Amino acid sequence: MYDLILKGGRVYDGSGMPSFNADIAIRGGRIAAIGRINEPADKALDVGGLAVAPGIIDFHTHFDAQIWWDPLGSSSNEHGVTTVVMGNCGLTLAPCNPEGHDALIGTFVRVEGMPRHSLQAGIPWNWRTHGEFLDALSCRPLGLNVATLVGHCAVRQYAMGEASVEREASDAEISQMEELVRQGMAAGAFGFSTNSNQTHFREDGKPVPSRFANLEEAERLSRVVGASRRGAVQFTHGAFATPEHVAHISRWYDTILKETGRPLIGESIRHRWSEPDLWRNQLYDVAERWRQGFASYAMTSTRRSVRRWSLKDGERFKALPEWKRLMSLAPEARKEELGKAGTRQRLAGEMASSGPASDLSRRWSSVVVNRASRVEHKGFEGKNIDELSRLQGKAAIDAFLDLALAEGLETIFEETNTQGDEQAVREIFQSPYVMLGQSDAGAHVSSGNPGFGFGTILLGYWVRERSIMPLEDAIRKLTFMPASIFGIRDRGLLRPGMAADIFVFDPAAIDLEKPRQVNDLPEGAPRYVQGARGIHYSIVNGAVLMENGVHTGAYPGRVLRSQAR
Numbered sequence: 001m002y003d004l005i006l007k008g009g010r011v012y013d014g015s016g017m018p019s020f021n022a023d024i025a026i027r028g029g030r031i032a033a034i035g036r037i038n039e040p041a042d043k044a045l046d047v048g049g050l051a052v053a054p055g056i057i058d059f060h061t062h063f064d065a066q067i068w069w070d071p072l073g074s075s076s077n078e079h080g081v082t083t084v085v086m087g088n089c090g091l092t093l094a095p096c097n098p099e100g101h102d103a104l105i106g107t108f109v110r111v112e113g114m115p116r117h118s119l120q121a122g123i124p125w126n127w128r129t130h131g132e133f134l135d136a137l138s139c140r141p142l143g144l145n146v147a148t149l150v151g152h153c154a155v156r157q158y159a160m161g162e163a164s165v166e167r168e169a170s171d172a173e174i175s176q177m178e179e180l181v182r183q184g185m186a187a188g189a190f191g192f193s194t195n196s197n198q199t200h201f202r203e204d205g206k207p208v209p210s211r212f213a214n215l216e217e218a219e220r221l222s223r224v225v226g227a228s229r230r231g232a233v234q235f236t237h238g239a240f241a242t243p244e245h246v247a248h249i250s251r252w253y254d255t256i257l258k259e260t261g262r263p264l265i266g267e268s269i270r271h272r273w274s275e276p277d278l279w280r281n282q283l284y285d286v287a288e289r290w291r292q293g294f295a296s297y298a299m300t301s302t303r304r305s306v307r308r309w310s311l312k313d314g315e316r317f318k319a320l321p322e323w324k325r326l327m328s329l330a331p332e333a334r335k336e337e338l339g340k341a342g343t344r345q346r347l348a349g350e351m352a353s354s355g356p357a358s359d360l361s362r363r364w365s366s367v368v369v370n371r372a373s374r375v376e377h378k379g380f381e382g383k384n385i386d387e388l389s390r391l392q393g394k395a396a397i398d399a400f401l402d403l404a405l406a407e408g409l410e411t412i413f414e415e416t417n418t419q420g421d422e423q424a425v426r427e428i429f430q431s432p433y434v435m436l437g438q439s440d441a442g443a444h445v446s447s448g449n450p451g452f453g454f455g456t457i458l459l460g461y462w463v464r465e466r467s468i469m470p471l472e473d474a475i476r477k478l479t480f481m482p483a484s485i486f487g488i489r490d491r492g493l494l495r496p497g498m499a500a501d502i503f504v505f506d507p508a509a510i511d512l513e514k515p516r517q518v519n520d521l522p523e524g525a526p527r528y529v530q531g532a533r534g535i536h537y538s539i540v541n542g543a544v545l546m547e548n549g550v551h552t553g554a555y556p557g558r559v560l561r562s563q564a565r
C-alpha cells in the first residue's frame with residue numbers, strides 16, 4: 001500500500017536524461033517506485049499529459065526573516081519550488097547576540113530592501129547560534145524545505161560588534177569567527193556566504209561588515225567549509241568597481257577555490273545592453289577557472305529586469321553627463337531645455353555613445369511607452385521609441401521628448417536592460433557552469449518585478465516559446481544541479497529512495513501571472529507577489545503542498561541539515 005501515486009505523467013527525473021512515461025509511487029515521504037504501478041494507494045492523482053519533475057530548488061533566497069511569519073515562503077511556493085536556500089550574500093540572522101539584532105536588521109533593510117518595522121515585528125530572535133536558529137525553525141510549521149548558509153556579516157558582527165564595520169579583524173577575532181562558522185557547519189548549514197559588493201551598505205550608510213574582511217579572513221573562514229568537506233561557498237561581489245576591487249576579487253576566487261576544494265558560487269552573469277560584451281568576459285573567466293579544475297559556478301536570472309520611470313525623476317540618467325545636468329534642473333527649466341534642438345542633439349549623442357551607463361540600456365527599442373497620461377496618446381502604449389519614431393517620421397529623440405513634454409513629463413516608460421540578446425542568453429543559460437535562478441526571494445519587496453518564478457519563466461518562455469534548451473536540461477538546471485552543488489543529497493532527482501519533492505506542471509501552459517501588491521508583511525507593509533498558471537501540484541516530502549496554486553493546508557517542509565546529527 002502506497003501513500004500516494006502519480007498516475008500517467010511524463011517523468012523528467014532531474015538528471016537531464018530523456019523523459020519517459022511512468023507512474024510514481026510514494027511511501028513515508030520518499031519515492032518508493034517508478035514505473036507501471038497497479039498497487040493500491042491512499043490517494044492517486046491523475047497527472048496524464050503533465051510533466052512530473054523534482055521540486056525546484058530556489059538556491060539564492062533571502063527568506064531568513066520572511067520564513068518566520070510566512071512558512072510557505074510565498075510566492076516561491078506557487079512556482080514548483082520545494083526547497084529554499086537562505087543566508088546568501090553574507091546576510092543571515094544567526095549567529096547573533098541581543099546587542100547585534102539592530103545592526104543585522106540594518107543590513108537587510110538596505111541591501112535587501114525590506115522595511116525595518118516589519119523585520120522588527122516579525123523576527124522572534126529566540127536564538128544566538130546558527131544551530132539554535134535551525135532548532136527554532138524546526139519547531140515551526142514549514143511549507144517548504146529550508147537549507148541555510150552561515151553569513152559572514154552575522155559572524156563578524158557577533159565576534160566584533162560595531163568594530164565589524166570599522167576595521168580589519170585581529171587574529172583572535174578571526175579565530176572566533178572560524179569557530180562560529182565551524183559551529184554553523186556542525187549544526188547543518190550548507191556552507192558559508194560572503195559579500196564584498198562595493199554598493200552594499202547598512203541602513204546607517206556604513207559598508208556591510210564582510211566588506212572589511214581581508215584575504216586572510218576570507219581564506220580562513222572558507223577553509224572551515226573545506227574542512228567539513230560539505231557545502232559550498234557563496235561569494236557576492238557585484239560589478240568590478242575599481243582595479244583594486246578586481247584584484248581583490250580574483251585573489252579571493254583563487255584562494256577560496258584552492259583552499260577549500262568546495263564549489264564556489266560567484267558572479268552573476270547577465271547580458272546587458274549597457275555593457276554588451278561583459279557577459280562573454282565573465283563566462284570566459286568562469287570557464288578558465290574550470291580549466292584549472294576548480295568548481296567555480298556563476299549564476300544568472302531567467303527574468304529580465306524591467307524599470308519604470310518618467311522624466312520627472314533623473315535617477316535613470318545619472319551616468320550620462322548632459323542628461324544628468326538637465327535632469328537636475330527644476331521642472332520648468334528642464335522642460336524648456338528639453339525642447340531645444342541643440343540640447344536634443346547632445347542628448348541623442350550621449351544615448352548613442354558606448355561604455356557602461358549604470359543600468360541604462362541606451363537603446364530606444366528597449367524603451368517602451370508603459371502609460372501615457374493623455375487619452376490621445378493611449379495608442380502609443382506598448383510601443384517602443386523606435387517604433388514611435390518610424391510611426392511619426394521623426395528622430396527617436398524627438399519622438400521620445402515630444403511625447404514626454406506634451407504630457408508634462410508624466411509619461412511612464414518601461415525599460416529593459418538585461419537578457420535582451422537571445423543569442424547571449426542562450427550561451428549563458430546553456431553554460432554548464434551557470435546556475436539558473438537568482439531569485440533574491442524575500443528581498444526587494446517593493447520591486448514590481450519580483451524574482452519569484454524564475455523556473456516558471458524558464459519553462460514557459462525560454463524553453464517553450466524560445467526553444468533555448470531541451471526541457472530535460474532546464475529541469476536538471478533547476479533541480480539536480482543546485483542539489484549537487486550544495487550537497488542536498490536526497491533531493492533534486494526522481495529515483496526510488498529519494499525524498500518525494502515533486503513538481504507537476506503542464507509544459508504547454510506554464511506561465512507567470514502578473515505581479516500584484518499585497519499588504520501582508522508584519523505591520524501591514526506592502527510587497528509584491530506573483531503567481532503562476534499551468535502548475536498543478538507541488539509535493540513536499542510526499543505531501544501535496546500546493547494544488548492548482550492553492551495551499552492544501554499541509555506543512556510538510558523541514559529544516560534540512562548538511563549532515564545527520
Ligand SMILES: [Zn+2]
Pocket residue numbers: 060061062088089440
Ligand atoms: Zn542575494
